[in-house]
Amino acid sequence: MEVASFLSDKASTISVVEKEAVPFQEALGPQVGGVAMKMLQGRGVKFYMKSQVSELRGEDGKVAEAILDSGKKLPADVVVVGIGVSPASEFLKGSPFALDSRGAVLVDLLMKTNVSRVFAAGDVAAFPVTLLGGERIGIYHWQVAQAHGHVAALSMLKKQSPLHTVPFFWTVLLGSSIRYAGCGKGFTETVVKGSLEEQKFVIFYIKDGYVTAVASLKCDPMVVMVAEALYAGKVISKEEAEGSWTAWLEMSQTESK
Numbered sequence: 001m002e003v004a005s006f007l008s009d010k011a012s013t014i015s016v017v018e019k020e021a022v023p024f025q026e027a028l029g030p031q032v033g034g035v036a037m038k039m040l041q042g043r044g045v046k047f048y049m050k051s052q053v054s055e056l057r058g059e060d061g062k063v064a065e066a067i068l069d070s071g072k073k074l075p076a077d078v079v080v081v082g083i084g085v086s087p088a089s090e091f092l093k094g095s096p097f098a099l100d101s102r103g104a105v106l107v108d109l110l111m112k113t114n115v116s117r118v119f120a121a122g123d124v125a126a127f128p129v130t131l132l133g134g135e136r137i138g139i140y141h142w143q144v145a146q147a148h149g150h151v152a153a154l155s156m157l158k159k160q161s162p163l164h165t166v167p168f169f170w171t172v173l174l175g176s177s178i179r180y181a182g183c184g185k186g187f188t189e190t191v192v193k194g195s196l197e198e199q200k201f202v203i204f205y206i207k208d209g210y211v212t213a214v215a216s217l218k219c220d221p222m223v224v225m226v227a228e229a230l231y232a233g234k235v236i237s238k239e240e241a242e243g244s245w246t247a248w249l250e251m252s253q254t255e256s257k
């Protein structure tokens with residue numbers, strides 16, 4: 001999506017092929033994904049959703065077309081493949097290290113593995129996420145990897161300082177930042193402030209009646225403020241997200257990209 005956005009005023013035709021119904025669906029949910037899609041559609045980017053590339057064809061080492069699983073052929077001069085992430089931990093399979101079903105190395109809040117004096121940090125680690133009641137998952141953000149590294153280094157120095165961070169992620173599309181804090185995995189509903197149609201909003205992700213994550217577009221500094229509240233241990237109910245955030249939203253009108 002970032003590449004499509006960057007090239008949208010440079011390339012004559014851009015096609016995005018995506019397995020899900022909207023881009024960013026797993027990370028940001030269908031509402032934010034839908035907005036991102038609309039933003040790029042407004043610049044002429046074409047989307048082929050619930051589709052996969054089954055073949056790339058070309059000559060002399062140069063790509064000429066991408067064939068989708070539907071059989072559709074997309075002429076192409078350049079193909080950018082977003083492969084995603086999976087832990088490079090095959091060499092640990094069958095070893096004493098505890099891994100989850102994706103192959104991520106299980107750690108505690110000190111980034112300790114189950115093997116004495118061995119630590120893991122970053123994308124390869126599945127760690128207890130406070131916002132998910134301690135469920136151990138991987139969160140693939142640059143900021144999280146840095147926080148992990150910090151804690152792991154302190155643990156190695158026997159200066160125990162349990163991980164305390166709120167995951168934070170951002171991306172830029174057409175010059176506007178989508179910001180995201182928390183961990184919305186398994187959210188069951190959302191509260192939207194502002195307007196998805198007008199592409200200016202704050203969206204709260206709710207699980208079991210409480211805010212587990214927040215995302216925004218052109219409503220700075222809302223996400224940072226919510227991240228700070230979550231970091232300080234504040235539990236934000238769905239009702240609070242619905243009701244008492246208007247003042248914060250008004251504050252955020254001082255804008256933002």
Ligand SMILES: Cc1cc2nc3c(=O)[nH]c(=O)nc-3n(C[C@H](O)[C@H](O)[C@H](O)COP(=O)(O)OP(=O)(O)OC[C@H]3O[C@@H](n4cnc5c(N)ncnc54)[C@H](O)[C@@H]3O)c2cc1C
Binds near residue numbers: 124139140170
């Ligand atoms: C396309 C893409 C876009 C992204 N965009 C964003 C973004 O916009 N914002 C954001 O916050 N995050 C983003 N991320 C995620 C972010 O890059 C990662 O969360 C972060 O880089 C993780 O850091 P890390 O040190 O854990 O792993 P990595 O940066 O992956 O580093 C792991 C290193 O270990 C090496 N390695 C692997 N196996 C072995 C081995 N057996 N022996 C020795 N070395 C080994 C690898 O070669 C690699 O250099 C993106 C990721 C990708 C792939």
